[in-house]
Amino acid sequence: MKNRFRRFGPPILLLAPSLVLMAVFVYGLIGANFRTSITDNHTAGQATGRQPVSTVWFQNYVDLLKSESFQHSLVNLVLYTAVFLVGTLVIGFVWAWLLDKPVKGEGFFRSVYLFPMAVSFVASGVVWRWLLNSNQDESASGLNRLFQMVGLDFLQNNWWNNVTFGITAIAIPAIWQLSGYVMALFLAGFRGIPEELREAGRMDGASEWKVYRYVIFPELTPIALSALIIIGHMSLKSFDLIMSISKPANYQTKVPAVDMYVSKSSFDYANAAAIGSILLIIVAIAVVPYLIKTNRQEK
Amino acid sequence: MTTVSTPVPAPDVAGRPVDLRPDRRREKFTVKRTLRYAALLLGVLLVLIPVYVLFVTSFKGAGDASPTRAWNLPTAWTTQNWSDAWTALSPALWRTFEMVIPASIIAAFLGSLNGFVLSRWSFRGANLVFTLILFGMFIPYQAVMIPLLQIFLDAGIPSGVPSLILLHVIYGIPITTLIFRNYYQTIPHELIEAARVDGAGMLRTYWSIILPISIPSFVVVLIWQFTSAWNDFLFAVFFSSSQNGPVTLALNNLANGAMLQNYGVSMAGALFASLPTLIVYIILGKYFVGGLMSGSVKG
Structure with a gap:
């Protein structure tokens, strides 16, 4: 008994503060949030505990998923994530591919591509709101004015003020900020492929395309998966950028994270909690298999 | 990259020598x-x-x-916007420093302890514990926000800097643990075994062997925590106000608050708000990239 404590005691004690914090603030609160989400806690009086709250089970979830407004948020989330993922992965891959070859000033290019990552979404939102101004023709500023100046007038559009696709305009600054990150991931991947492996492929008479197809792409798959998970979960949680470019009340750019904020601000805690739980489920579907796979590989 | 060093011309697909004129x-x-x-x-x-x-x-x-x-250089360069932005943002800037510095140091220290135990003083089930901690990094905070608000209110934790320090420490634990664990896994087991044989306990081993060689990953983790806490907007919006909140919140109010938009002031403000993280990026870029890489789970 004493021996067992000697072996297991110290590591557990050292981990204890963090374990308690994680148990309470991650898992405990997820449970508490779910508890709130199945109540009729929709008013300020109930939120502050002055009025009674009763359990309504999954009524809030049913109402949310049935409402046209929340469906619009979910569609927006899918559109935004699709554009964000494709944009960052394609640009990040191309930049890494260009920089993999010996290039003069590689450090400069890398630093420039990566720097937006150090800036907050709120700060970049300030300038992107100006760039994505929906005014056109004489009153145009921002990108619409730039399009006129270079003779591409037909590209002028109302950006995030389009009801159906407005949300994809907000994915542009997101791509601007995170393509460099994906580039850094892919570049590390390219550099991790031993030159002998490519040489061997070429010696066997493989064309450059086949070397990519059968040697390089398979080696990069784990990196692409990491990038997909990281960018994907960031995208599903997107809030800052949308809040700083658009407004929470704007129907065209709302996503579940924004709905959650709006519900909370009007003291509709039950709906806010239900939206939080829905977001958690969406993220967990994407992330949990990945975590389990990573965990298995390490054993 | 090039085949210059190859002694014989590399054959192409059909086996003919490549034209090397x-x-x-x-x-x-x-x-x-x-x-x-x-x-x-x-x-x-x-x-x-x-x-x-x-x-x-x-x-x-x-x-x-x-x-x-819109796209022209100023007709008359003025620093009025800069001084207006400074007046509006400087109190929030100082508050952000007060919040970010302790939040980074405490989270880094906890992460270092966890990383050490989970990688080099391991026990059965350590991988599972690690995965459970890691999940905390991916959850959308919307899924814990409502109970979190209630707990902080019940516990009487003042909104603003104290709340935000606590939140960034708690939710910083997964990423700091991850980075340290990946780093400590590169330390040879023999080093720790030797200390064990000499009769050093766990704390002693951590203090005199691990800590001194952890400086590089402390730099990486501190930069990561500093940047993400500095750029945070989500917790700021829920746990502080424009009177006691960080610079992201103040900037967002500056840019979105006024009826008449003054882009000059908000853009100067965006630059002020980004300066600390940009300076860190420029001076310590190498470590910044190191942190980004560790963020990809596989490390």
Whole structure:
């Protein structure tokens, strides 16, 4: 008994503060949030505990998923994530591919591509709101004015003020900020492929395309998966950028994270909690298999 | 990359020797290279467009308000916007430092302890514990926000800096643990075994062997925590107000609050708000990238 404590005691004690914090603030609160989400806690009086709250089970979830407004948020989330993922992965891959070859000033290019990552979404939102101004023709500023100046007038559009696709305009600054990150991931991947492996492929008479197809792409798959998970979960949680470019009340750019904020601000805690739980489920579907796979590989 | 060092001409797919006539090869090489640099420079141009807008607009006065002058340099350079932005943001800037510095140091220290135990003083089930901690990094905080607000209110934790320090420590634990664990896994087991044989306990081993060689990953973790806490907007919006909140919140109020939008002031403000993280990025870029890489779970 004493021996067992000697072996297991110290590591557990050292981990204890963090374990308690994680148990309470991650898992405990997820449970508490779910508890709130199945109540009729929709008013300020109930939120502050002055009025009674009763359990309504999954009524809030049913109402949310049935409402046209929340469906619009979910569609927006899918559109935004699709554009964000494709944009960052394609640009990040191309930049890494260009920089993999010996290039003069590689450090400069890398630093420039990566720097937006150090800036907050709120700060970049300030300038992107100006760039994505929906005014056109004489009153145009921002990108619409730039399009006129270079003779591409037909590209002028109302950006995030389009009801159906407005949300994809907000994915542009997101791509601007995170393509460099994906580039850094892919570049590390390219550099991790031993030159002998490519040489061997070429010696066997493989064309450059086949070397990519059968040697390089398979080696990069784990990196692409990491990038997909990281960018994907960031995208599903997107809030800052949308809040700083658009407004929470704007129907065209709302996503579940924004709905959650709006519900909370009007003291509709039950709906806010239900939206939080829905977001958690969406993220967990994407992330949990990945975590389990990573965990298995390490054993 | 090139086949120059290959003693015999590399055969192409059909097995014929590749045409190595120097003039043609060189020409092809140059065209390819020119295209590569052109593509890289186009990337730089696209990344820097918002930076140009930010700088130029922040020096513009009321005389440049016309949309036709949107992309022009200021007619008269003025620093009025900068001083207005400083007046509006400086209290929040100091508060952000007060919040970010303790939050980074405490989270880094906890992460270092966890990383050490989970990688080098391991026990059965350590991998599962690690995965459970890691999940905390991916959850959308919306899924814990409502009970979190209630707990902080019940516990009487003041909104603003104290709340935010606590939150950034708690939710920083997964990423700091991850980075340290990946780093400590590169330390040879023999080093720790030797200490064990000499009779050093766990704390002693941590203190005199692990801690001294952890400086590089402390730098990586501190930068990561500093940047993400500095740039945070979500917790700021829920747990502080414009009177006691960090600079992201103050900037968002500055940019979205006024009825009449003054882009000059908000862009100067965006630059102020980004300066600390940009300086860190410029001076310690190498470590910044190190942190990004560790963020990809596999490390």
